[in-house]
Amino acid sequence: MVLDVLMATMLGMVAFFVVSKNSLTMPVYDHAWWLMPLSTALLLNITNLSVGLYDVKLRDSNIGLYRRCLVSGAMTFCIFEILVFNAFQKLEIAPIAFALFLLATVSVIFISRFMANTFEMFGITKKRVIVIGSGERASIIEKRMRREADRRGFKLVGFIKLNTDKEDQLRNENILEIGSLDNLQAYVAENRIDEIVIAPDERRGSLPLESLFDCKMTGVVVKDILDFIEEETGQVAVNLIYPSWVIYSNGFQSRHYIRVALDYTLNVVLAVLVFLFTWPIILVTSLLIYIEDGHKKGGTIFYKQTRVGMDGNLFEIIKFRSMRQDAEKDGAQWATKSDNRVTKIGAALRKYRIDELPQLFNVFKGEMDFVGPRPERPEFVKELIKEIPYYNHRHNVKPGLTGWAQLNYPYGSSVNDSLEKLKFDLYYIKRRSILLDLLILVRTIEIILFGKGR
Numbered sequence: 001m002v003l004d005v006l007m008a009t010m011l012g013m014v015a016f017f018v019v020s021k022n023s024l025t026m027p028v029y030d031h032a033w034w035l036m037p038l039s040t041a042l043l044l045n046i047t048n049l050s051v052g053l054y055d056v057k058l059r060d061s062n063i064g065l066y067r068r069c070l071v072s073g074a075m076t077f078c079i080f081e082i083l084v085f086n087a088f089q090k091l092e093i094a095p096i097a098f099a100l101f102l103l104a105t106v107s108v109i110f111i112s113r114f115m116a117n118t119f120e121m122f123g124i125t126k127k128r129v130i131v132i133g134s135g136e137r138a139s140i141i142e143k144r145m146r147r148e149a150d151r152r153g154f155k156l157v158g159f160i161k162l163n164t165d166k167e168d169q170l171r172n173e174n175i176l177e178i179g180s181l182d183n184l185q186a187y188v189a190e191n192r193i194d195e196i197v198i199a200p201d202e203r204r205g206s207l208p209l210e211s212l213f214d215c216k217m218t219g220v221v222v223k224d225i226l227d228f229i230e231e232e233t234g235q236v237a238v239n240l241i242y243p244s245w246v247i248y249s250n251g252f253q254s255r256h257y258i259r260v261a262l263d264y265t266l267n268v269v270l271a272v273l274v275f276l277f278t279w280p281i282i283l284v285t286s287l288l289i290y291i292e293d294g295h296k297k298g299g300t301i302f303y304k305q306t307r308v309g310m311d312g313n314l315f316e317i318i319k320f321r322s323m324r325q326d327a328e329k330d331g332a333q334w335a336t337k338s339d340n341r342v343t344k345i346g347a348a349l350r351k352y353r354i355d356e357l358p359q360l361f362n363v364f365k366g367e368m369d370f371v372g373p374r375p376e377r378p379e380f381v382k383e384l385i386k387e388i389p390y391y392n393h394r395h396n397v398k399p400g401l402t403g404w405a406q407l408n409y410p411y412g413s414s415v416n417d418s419l420e421k422l423k424f425d426l427y428y429i430k431r432r433s434i435l436l437d438l439l440i441l442v443r444t445i446e447i448i449l450f451g452k453g454r
Contacts, residue, residue: 012037
């Protein structure tokens with residue numbers, strides 16, 4: 001992000017220097033020549049974030065990467081042309097010149113990413129990690145982070161086997177031979193280890209506490225496997241949780257009335273702004289649904305369904321109807337990826353998340369927030385609470401139109417999928433903040449722009 005700001009600002013300065021030599025600059029820039037390059041660079045940073053360019057686990061082709069850069073540049077151009085230049089006409093720049101500047105900037109940003117990916121320019125920043133344990137708990141790291149993109153922030157040196165571990169379940173990992181565990185500090189020093197992850201199957205009497213203490217005192221980070229997975233993957237490993245970790249870990253703060261009141265105010269203001277921008281889309285969508293099959297006897301444009309909200313309270317969610325009228329004639333069913341109950345218009349609505357727009361009224365009523373776990377149906381919640389540990393704790397906060405799980409897990413239509421999404425939901429509940437909410441909202445733009453919704 002810093003590199004993008006610097007490159008965009010420098011290009012802007014060069015562009016203004018060239019333009020000023022030809023006496024084409026406007027008087028307002030004579031004493032504030034840095035204003036446009038810096039403001040453009042900062043806005044471009046935000047639009048880059050919204051299209052996923054700062055996602056450390058982004059996996060895309062070079063063409064896809066450049067497409068994201070172009071979309072970011074187009075968004076920046078539109079914001080300046082529609083909002084900034086209309087509000088401050090003295091700052092206006094010729095549209096063609098501004099477009100060429102943005103095209104050059106996004107091209108340089110793409111080239112920097114291409115070079116970084118090709119030559120691993122930032123690999124030097126990776127922290128060196130070892131894991132104490134090689135059994136069932138330690139194997140979660142291999143299962144969850146087997147791809148190179150999943151280990152972009154660290155280099156896993158290897159695993160240290162313990163006698164108390166269950167059967168070795170590692171398949172493609174390096175097992176370290178350090179002799180006695182008393183040699184741990186020497187090994188850490190000789191191999192420049194930055195972090196030690198504690199992952200034994202049985203803790204009692206198995207850990208070299210004195211060596212770990214000495215490593216900690218020399219500045220080496222010692223971390224529980226739950227904290228390591230949470231930090232590196234953005235999810236809480238539900239199947240590894242033990243009560244003392246929840247009690248002593250940071251996060252899961254108690255609710256405060258001031259924060260609840262502020263959350264509602266911010267969500268209502270945001271809902272009003274979104275409605276002002278999207279009401280034409282809402283009208284057109286209503287008309288299209290009506291034309292397709294809403295005019296038939298008993299046909300509806302909107303769809304109401306009971307969902308489980310905060311503290312387990314039930315409420316009626318409002319959506320644009322995207323399925324056939326008789327979609328649930330056989331009772332409640334999981335929605336699947338290629339569901340044949342979805343109408344032609346409904347497929348497009350789901351892809352671009354347009355079917356969620358009527359939920360703005362749920363936000364007005366205080367039943368939902370913009371960001372939070374997606375609300376589930378009570379018929380499924382009863383089953384999921386029995387099948388999945390800690391599932392009911394996702395109801396500690398209000399459900400949302402979008403959420404951390406929706407950004408990180410593509411689709412869910414089973415108990416196993418619900419377990420995976422719960423890991424991300426608990427991460428959000430544990431770390432929720434206004435800044436995290438803003439990040440999720442900006443990243444949701446990527447889902448809408450590139451049609452990643454379901």
